Amino acid sequence: xxxxxxxxxxxxxxxxxxxxxxxxxxxxxxxxxxxxxxxxxxxxxxxxxxxxxxxxxxxxxxxxxxxxxxxxxxxxxxxxxxxxxxxxxxxxxxxxxxxxxxxxxxxx
Numbered sequence: 119x120x121x122x123x124x125x126x127x128x129x130x131x132x133x134x135x136x137x138x139x140x141x142x143x144x145x146x147x148x149x150x151x152x153x154x155x156x157x158x159x160x161x162x163x164x165x166x167x168x169x170x171x172x173x174x175x176x177x178x179x180x181x182x183x184x185x186x187x188x189x190x191x192x193x194x195x196x197x198x199x200x201x202x203x204x205x206x207x208x209x210x211x212x213x214x215x216x217x218x219x220x221x222x223x224x225x226x
Contacts, residue, residue: 120147136211140218145211153205158212166213171205 120128123144130137131148140148145168152168212220 119143136218136221138218138221142213142216145218149209149211152211156210163214165219168211168213169207170209170211172208173205 120131123131127140127144131144134148136145136148149170153171154169156167156169158165158167206224208224210220210222211218212222
């Protein structure tokens with residue numbers, strides 16, 4: 119399957135990128151299955167929309183120093199968090215007739 123795709127498509131898929139005109143199969147190989155699927159209904163047609171979310175954890179490190187009468191102390195900690203709001207939407211891929219017709223990406 120992948121070997122039959124044009125070389126430029128294979129390179130983009132290996133890099134985890136998608137572009138206008140990709141098939142659903144090419145998007146699935148490049149990005150994996152979507153986290154959510156939507157149907158966009160417009161005046162002319164309905165389109166499938168695949169939504170991809172950022173599931174990455176956040177990393178933080180803290181160090182504290184304290185002192186008091188008769189002693190002092192040092193402490194540290196490491197925390198991992200999802201950011202408090204759950205996964206963030208990264209990308210929407212819109213399909214028309216089985217091909218990518220639009221790509222929406224969150225600005226950084």
